[in-house]
Amino acid sequence: VNEGKDKPKDSWLVCFFASWSPPCVHVEPTFAKLSERFTTQSLRFAKVDVARWPVLAKKHGISTSGVSKQLPTIILFEGGREVARIPHVYPDGRVAKGRFFWSDLVKGFELDMRYARSRGSGGGGGGG
Incomplete structure (x- = not known):
């Protein structure tokens, strides 16, 4: 994900994780x-190990402490800019409880719509 270098319609769903x-x-x-179901040329998936890349975690405001409620954090980028994240972080620093079931992620990131749009069709898909 390159801010300003991705095409405006390119989307990346990035999972920031720690193996521990x-x-x-x-x-x-x-x-x-x-990733297997929804990847297209303009909808891509990636993972970032925050233990190896703590600077990226910090850049995106993700706490990597052992008691962090922000791991995992999944962020959707469009054209290199963040447009959605789970779990949500409130302005006062509180972290919403993230729901990471298939249906929650598909709905929360509108993957059916994004997949259909990236494939050039208006229909849905990606049930599951």
């Missing part, structure tokens, strides 16, 4: 299946 975090380990198979 049980919630991150739990979401990994779901994220992998989403």
Whole structure:
């Protein structure tokens, strides 16, 4: 994901994770299946290990502490800019409880619509 370098219609769904975090380990198979189902030339998926890339986590305001409620964090970027994230972080710093089930992620990031748009059709898809 390159701010300002991605095409305006390019979307990336990026999972920021830590291998030592049980919630991150739990979401990994779901994220992998989403990637298999929804990847197109303009809708892509990536993972960032925050233990190896703490600067990227910090850049996106993700706490990497052992008690962080922000792991995993999944961010949707369009044209290099963040447009959605789970879990949501409120202005006062509180973190909403993230729901990382298939249906929650498909709905929360509007993956059916984004997939259809990236494929040039108006229909849905990606049930599951």
